[in-house]
Amino acid sequence: MNKLVKYLLSLIILIKILTETSEIIPKSLQNKIFFEALLDRFELVYENKEKFEWNVKIRKINKTRSILGYVIIKTSLGNEIVEEIKSLKKQGGEYRYMAYKINKTPFCKLNGEDLIFYPDFAKSSDFPQDIIEKCPLQPGNYSLRGIQFSLKNLPKVVVPSGDYCAESTFYDGDEKILVYRIYITHNKTNEIFFEAILDRFELIHEDKKSFEWKIKIRKVNKTRMIVGTLNLKVPLGNEIVEEILSLKKQGGEYRYMAYKVKKTPFCKLNGEDKFFYPDFARGSDFPSNLIENCPLQPENYTLHGVNLMLENIPKVVVPSGDYCAESNFYNGTEKILTYRIYATINQI
Ligand SMILES: *[C@@H]1O[C@H](CO)[C@@H](O)[C@H](O)[C@H]1NC(C)=O
Numbered sequence: 001m002n003k004l005v006k007y008l009l010s011l012i013i014l015i016k017i018l019t020e021t022s023e024i025i026p027k028s029l030q031n032k033i034f035f036e037a038l039l040d041r042f043e044l045v046y047e048n049k050e051k052f053e054w055n056v057k058i059r060k061i062n063k064t065r066s067i068l069g070y071v072i073i074k075t076s077l078g079n080e081i082v083e084e085i086k087s088l089k090k091q092g093g094e095y096r097y098m099a100y101k102i103n104k105t106p107f108c109k110l111n112g113e114d115l116i117f118y119p120d121f122a123k124s125s126d127f128p129q130d131i132i133e134k135c136p137l138q139p140g141n142y143s144l145r146g147i148q149f150s151l152k153n154l155p156k157v158v159v160p161s162g163d164y165c166a167e168s169t170f171y172d173g174d175e176k177i178l179v180y181r182i183y184i185t186h187n188k189t190n191e192i193f194f195e196a197i198l199d200r201f202e203l204i205h206e207d208k209k210s211f212e213w214k215i216k217i218r219k220v221n222k223t224r225m226i227v228g229t230l231n232l233k234v235p236l237g238n239e240i241v242e243e244i245l246s247l248k249k250q251g252g253e254y255r256y257m258a259y260k261v262k263k264t265p266f267c268k269l270n271g272e273d274k275f276f277y278p279d280f281a282r283g284s285d286f287p288s289n290l291i292e293n294c295p296l297q298p299e300n301y302t303l304h305g306v307n308l309m310l311e312n313i314p315k316v317v318v319p320s321g322d323y324c325a326e327s328n329f330y331n332g333t334e335k336i337l338t339y340r341i342y343a344t345i346n347q348i
């Protein structure tokens, strides 16, 4: 079989694997691709030398890793040859087979109907663009001149980062005539897939001996931000523990979700938080280094416009919806503060 075919198959497998292990991206996101497949290496596991000779490598060309080499096909190859593709993912240091596979399919049909990999494959090689019309492939020396995958027609999915492998096996009747593997790495994690639009702030309970909060969410410079004041009357340090619960609107009502931050000393929790506290400090006169400035001294703090940039948020796709974070502060067993921040999450 052609290397081309093999590569294609591998890629297809990878795609399928990815699709299987991924969350399906909603329509609003469908013009974006969330992963890049970095070609890693090509491994020829077995070839029947009466039928072909594969000489293929993955190399960096013009800063991009591409498939290079040639395949000598010694007998004509048509749909009597079937190809099967299995998927593997590296787990605990080892590549393990995953559930996703493509069952044995006639090779011209499989590659001819593939719109994701085969077109790129044929563009930079001697393999025919229309492999269905040109089936069976004739004996010859087919060169691969730096094949890269644009993934233009790839299903729009979010794929967990990791090392993947597609294993392609060709059969002539019951005889295995070729086995190759293509390894790829996927580690694209630098995008934010949602925006949080602040909605409202609700003060449910405060111990007026400790503080007085006057907070609202307002449009400032076209962006909804947290503005207001905190009149802190006593030092606020690590003897106070904070717990954060999450809620999501379901069937018209906010309901608690499993995700929560357990009771944690206040300066530690906020000082180590890389997601929200930095934005909070930037838009207020709270100290940017809360751990060094613990306990927070009694003072009037102003929030002149806290905007959540979410720059360091884990790169996840969050279902659109109405969410709420509920924060509870405890002084010993006494609850001294409960507030909620409501936000709407939209996918970008
Ligand atoms: C096949 O073509 C490649 C160049 O594309 C060449 O290096 C190689 O020697 C050729 N092999 C044969 C057997 O003709």
Ligand SMILES: *[C@@H]1O[C@H](CO)[C@@H](O)[C@H](O)[C@H]1NC(C)=O
Residues within 6 Å of the ligand: 061, 062, 145, 146
């Ligand atoms: C690499 O870049 C050079 C110059 O930009 C170009 O001529 C050449 O075709 C490129 N090679 C491949 C394999 O894309």
Ligand SMILES: *[C@@H]1O[C@H](CO)[C@@H](O)[C@H](O)[C@H]1NC(C)=O
Residues within 6 Å of the ligand: 038, 187, 188, 189
């Ligand atoms: C992703 O892969 C590139 C290229 O191998 C590497 O330089 C980079 O550090 C990787 N990023 C992560 C987050 O693993």
Ligand SMILES: *[C@@H]1O[C@H](CO)[C@@H](O)[C@H](O)[C@H]1NC(C)=O
Residues within 6 Å of the ligand: 209, 210, 234, 235, 236, 237, 240, 331, 336
């Ligand atoms: C916590 O309780 C102690 C003892 O009642 C009190 O002195 C302190 O001000 C309280 N701290 C806060 C932040 O309410």
Ligand SMILES: *[C@@H]1O[C@H](CO)[C@@H](O)[C@H](O)[C@H]1NC(C)=O
Residues within 6 Å of the ligand: 231, 298, 299, 300
């Ligand atoms: C904070 O402001 C209130 C009025 O809003 C005032 O009574 C109080 O003295 C101020 N506290 C400090 C520490 O400046």
Ligand SMILES: *[C@@H]1O[C@H](CO)[C@@H](O)[C@H](O)[C@H]1NC(C)=O
Residues within 6 Å of the ligand: 220, 221, 304, 305
């Ligand atoms: C709003 O925009 C003005 C002018 O660009 C700027 O001076 C001000 O700091 C902005 N306010 C906030 C809270 O970002």
